[in-house]
Amino acid sequence: xxxxxxxxxxxxxxxxxxxxxxxxxxxxxxxxxxxxxxxxxxxxxxxxxxxxxxxxxxxxxxxxxxxxxxxxxxxxxxxxxxxxxxxxxxxxxxxxxxxxxxxxxxxxxxxxxxxxxxxxxxxxxxxxxxxxxxxxxxxxxxxxxxxxxxxxxxxxxxxxxxxxxxxxxxxxxxxxxxxxxxxxxxxxxxxxxxxxxxxxxxxxxxxxxxxxxxxxxxxxxxxxxxxxxxxxxxxxxxxxxxxxxxxxxxxxxxxxxxxxxxxxxxxxxxxxxxxxxxxxxxxxxxxxxxxxxxxxxxxxxxxxxxxxxxxxxxxxxxxxxxxxxxxxxxx
Amino acid sequence: xxxxxxxxxxxxxxxxxxxxxxxxxxxxxxxxxxxxxxxxxxxxxxxxxxxxxxxxxxxxxxxxxxxxxxxxxxxxxxxxxxxxxxxxxxxxxxxxxxxxxxxxxxxxxxxxxxxxxxxxxxxxxxxxxxxxxxxxxxxxxxxxxxxxxxxxxxxxxxxxxxxxxxxxxxxxxxxxxxxxxxxxxxxxxxxxxxxxxxxxxxxxxxxxxxxxxxxxxxxxxxxxxxxxxxxxxxxxxxxxxxxxxxxxxxxxxxxxxxxxxxxx
Numbered sequence: 001x002x003x004x005x006x007x008x009x010x011x012x013x014x015x016x017x018x019x020x021x022x023x024x025x026x027x028x029x030x031x032x033x034x035x036x037x038x039x040x041x042x043x044x045x046x047x048x049x050x051x052x053x054x055x056x057x058x059x060x061x062x063x064x065x066x067x068x069x070x071x072x073x074x075x076x077x078x079x080x081x082x083x084x085x086x087x088x089x090x091x092x093x094x095x096x097x098x099x100x101x102x103x104x105x106x107x108x109x110x111x112x113x114x115x116x117x118x119x120x121x122x123x124x125x126x127x128x129x130x131x132x133x134x135x136x137x138x139x140x141x142x143x144x145x146x147x148x149x150x151x152x153x154x155x156x157x158x159x160x161x162x163x164x165x166x167x168x169x170x171x172x173x174x175x176x177x178x179x180x181x182x183x184x185x186x187x188x189x190x191x192x193x194x195x196x197x198x199x200x201x202x203x204x205x206x207x208x209x210x211x212x213x214x215x216x217x218x219x220x221x222x223x224x225x226x227x228x229x230x231x232x233x234x235x236x237x238x239x240x241x242x243x244x245x246x247x248x249x250x251x252x253x254x255x256x257x258x259x260x261x262x263x264x265x266x267x268x269x270x271x272x273x274x275x276x277x278x279x280x281x282x283x284x285x286x287x288x289x290x291x292x293x294x295x296x297x298x299x300x301x302x303x304x305x306x307x308x309x310x311x312x313x314x315x316x317x318x319x320x321x322x323x324x325x326x327x328x329x330x331x
Numbered sequence: 332x333x334x335x336x337x338x339x340x341x342x343x344x345x346x347x348x349x350x351x352x353x354x355x356x357x358x359x360x361x362x363x364x365x366x367x368x369x370x371x372x373x374x375x376x377x378x379x380x381x382x383x384x385x386x387x388x389x390x391x392x393x394x395x396x397x398x399x400x401x402x403x404x405x406x407x408x409x410x411x412x413x414x415x416x417x418x419x420x421x422x423x424x425x426x427x428x429x430x431x432x433x434x435x436x437x438x439x440x441x442x443x444x445x446x447x448x449x450x451x452x453x454x455x456x457x458x459x460x461x462x463x464x465x466x467x468x469x470x471x472x473x474x475x476x477x478x479x480x481x482x483x484x485x486x487x488x489x490x491x492x493x494x495x496x497x498x499x500x501x502x503x504x505x506x507x508x509x510x511x512x513x514x515x516x517x518x519x520x521x522x523x524x525x526x527x528x529x530x531x532x533x534x535x536x537x538x539x540x541x542x543x544x545x546x547x548x549x550x551x552x553x554x555x556x557x558x559x560x561x562x563x564x565x566x567x568x569x570x571x572x573x574x575x576x577x578x579x580x581x582x583x584x585x586x587x588x589x590x591x592x593x594x595x
Contacts, residue, residue: 003424003465215439217431221419227383229487230407231434274467276427 007273014272014286018070021293025066026058026295030304033058041117047109064192068254069296069310070289071195072187073261075202075251078281080242080262081269082209085220085277086237087151094248094262097241100162102131103252107182108165112172113128120182121197121253128249131161136241185256185311187296198254205247206285212240213277220275258311260318261288262294267325284294333394333490333522335380335410340389342379348387349375357491362517365526366538367544368567371527372472372501374414376494376543378515380441380524381389381412393491402520407435411484412493415500426464428479429454432486454485458512474505491522493514510536530584534558541564558582 017212033054041055056207079094087096095101106127110120137152169179209216215236218226223233248262264278265288273279292310297318299310336356344351349372356365364373365373374467378384382398390397398406410425411432411571419428432454433447443451455461458478463471468479477497484492498506514536517523527533533554540557542550546567550557563571563584570587 117371126534211440214431214434217423217427218434221431224383224414227403228381228407228412229431230402230404231439232403236439270422274423274427275421276423 007279010272011279011283011286012287014283014290018286018293021290021297022066022070025069025293025297026062028301029057029062030301031057031097060191064195065187065190065296066293068190068195068198069187071199071202072251072255072258073265073288073292074206075247076258076262076292077265077269077284078206078209079244079248079251080288081277081281081284082212082216082240084266085216085275085280086240086244087147088220088222089151090265090267092151093259094244094251095158095257095259097130097135097150097245098131098158099245099248099252100110100163101158102134102255103128103249104165104183104257105161105168106130107256108168108179109274111175111178111182112168114175117228118146121194124182124256125201125249125253128252129245130264131157132241132245132249147219150237150241156220181309182256183311184309185258185314186299186307187255188300188307190254192256199248201250202247202254205243205245205250206281208243209240209247210278212243213281214235214242216240216277217275220277254308256311258292258314259290260314260322264318264322264325265291267322333520335377335393335491335524336523337379337391338389340379340386340391342375342386342582349546350379350543350548353379353389353548355541355548355551357519358521359490359522361538362514362523362525362536364533364540365485365543366528366530366533366540366566367542369545372546372567373471373543376548377412377495377524377526380491381410381493382406383412404435407464407487409489409490410493411487411489413495413497414481415480415494415496415498415526419476419479422469424465425455425468425471425479425482426451426459428468429458429460429482429486431520432483435487451486454482456567457516458482461478473500474502474508477501477505477509481509485516491524492516494523494525496526496528498527512523530558530563534582534584535579554582555560558584574592 025138026038026330027033038058039052041051041058076094080092083092083096084090103124104127106123107120110123135154135157139150140155142153144147148174215231218229218231219236266284268287269280269283273283295313297312299308299313302308334356337353340413341348341351343412363532365376368374375384379386382391382403385399392398393409429451430443433443437443437447445586452461455464458480458481462477463475464584468594471479497509497513501509510532513523513525517538537554539550539552540554542557542562549566550562558573560571560573572587574583576583
């Protein structure tokens with residue numbers, strides 16, 4: 001939207017905002033560990049007991065969690081930006097073609113059958129990817145041939161999967177708390193291992209979406225225009241869905257269903273750098289990462305020592321903020 | 332020398348045949364206007380010529396090569412189509428909007444090269460938007476938006492330019508401006524086909540006119556030949572009056588109000 005130079009500057013500002021948010025997230029918590037102390041935990045040659053405790057808190061507890069929050073924000077927002085472009089719909093979000101319902105079903109199955117933590121992540125991931133695959137296959141079978149049809153198919157598949165989740169919840173009311181806790185989204189207790197498990201998939205999905213920036217630009221102009229430019233529509237839609245769903249599925253697997261970030265971040269980014277996806281996707285990612293880090297920091301500090309689900313924070317802040325954007329004609 | 336040719340083409344949409352048995356040939360250097368009543372199939376014909384709609388029977392060929400035997404990318408490098416009702420409304424800069432026209436040449440994933448940027452600059456120059464490259468499309472006037480659409484088509488460096496209703500929503504000055512540019516492009520060696528509602532504009536700018544009516548191309552020829560009261564009344568099913576413009580010497584077509592029809 002603005003000139004190239006302005007966009008570069010705005011991206012740099014977003015990068016520095018994200019860095020500030022990450023530092024805030026590491027410093028703030030049930031125990032305050034100032035930036036200087038964080039620095040000491042790393043470089044002091046003869047650490048005392050307090051340093052060792054601080055070191056565990058910062059490096060084993062907070063940093064991986066903050067980084068994971070950032071990654072989840074990147075994945076959700078890049079995915080949201082891609083779906084908004086693909087469906088030419090400002091209300092599209094990462095879960096629009098069923099990945100949230102699929103992830104919910106996968107996670108619920110895992111919880112109900114009492115698998116340990118790892119399978120919940122894996123089951124959610126597979127559920128999300130599977131739901132999108134089902135949506136896409138259904139759409140190919142009913143031959144809607146357009147992204148609008150795909151959107152509707154996604155709603156249909158999502159509704160069906162949600163019904164299954166409700167059935168499982170009704171039958172297994174002893175596990176309700178765990179299921180609901182997962183559905184609300186949380187990063188509680190996540191560490192380096194979770195980060196390592198999720199990061200490669202999330203990076204692939206996000207980079208894939210970014211690589212598809214030009215097809216997304218063309219699709220956002222409408223399918224007829226895209227076809228006129230020689231874009232192989234079905235292939236392009238398929239690739240966008242694959243990449244965006246991979247990003248969303250890995251985010252959901254890591255943190256549960258976190259609403260609003262993937263919807264709002266692209267809108268903020270669009271006001272800063274316009275809708276050319278080569279700019280919009282990295283900008284959305286940075287905005288989303290910053291929002292997630294701040295939301296997660298709030299989630300674990302507002303009512304310390306107990307934690308709020310981060311999805312509750314994003315929804316509570318996201319709703320009013322979205323209203324503000326609408327009132328400013330930002331949507 | 333480029334020749335775009337539709338041979339015995341029938342086409343339409345599920346359950347509805349719009350065009351039947353269409354024969355049409357357009358060659359380098361000419362501006363061909365498609366005229367005809369609403370819903371007669373002008374847009375359908377343009378979509379056929381652009382390989383956006385598959386013929387039920389017959390074939391459309393560019394220099395003897397059937398379009399449906401080639402990829403959509405092959406076609407997009409040679410044939411550009413613009414729809415005035417599909418002007419971009421997204422918050423992107425003029426440059427970004429026009430750069431999309433390079434995709435058929437550069438591919439969809441690789442970044443643009445210097446030659447692509449040159450082509451974009453040239454396209455912007457040709458429509459007089461070079462000073463607005465960094466402006467958001469959403470801030471442009473209707474006429475400027477129309478020119479962005481045209482610039483994107485030009486960035487495709489096509490041999491055939493198909494334009495649907497390039498003058499709708501434009502005032503007199505922009506109408507003249509855009510048609511001047513289309514004529515200039517035709518003179519420069521491009522095949523230009525424009526669907527036009529305004530018969531007087533067609534009379535003034537087109538080298539040849541094709542009437543699309545009653546589900547086919549019913550007549551093709553120079554304006555003098557095509558713009559007769561008989562042909563137009565048959566096509567539009569309303570009385571018209573054709574006269575000669577006192578200053579320009581071209582034909583003028585006006586509808587006849589019901590109250591004044593008695594005298595004819």
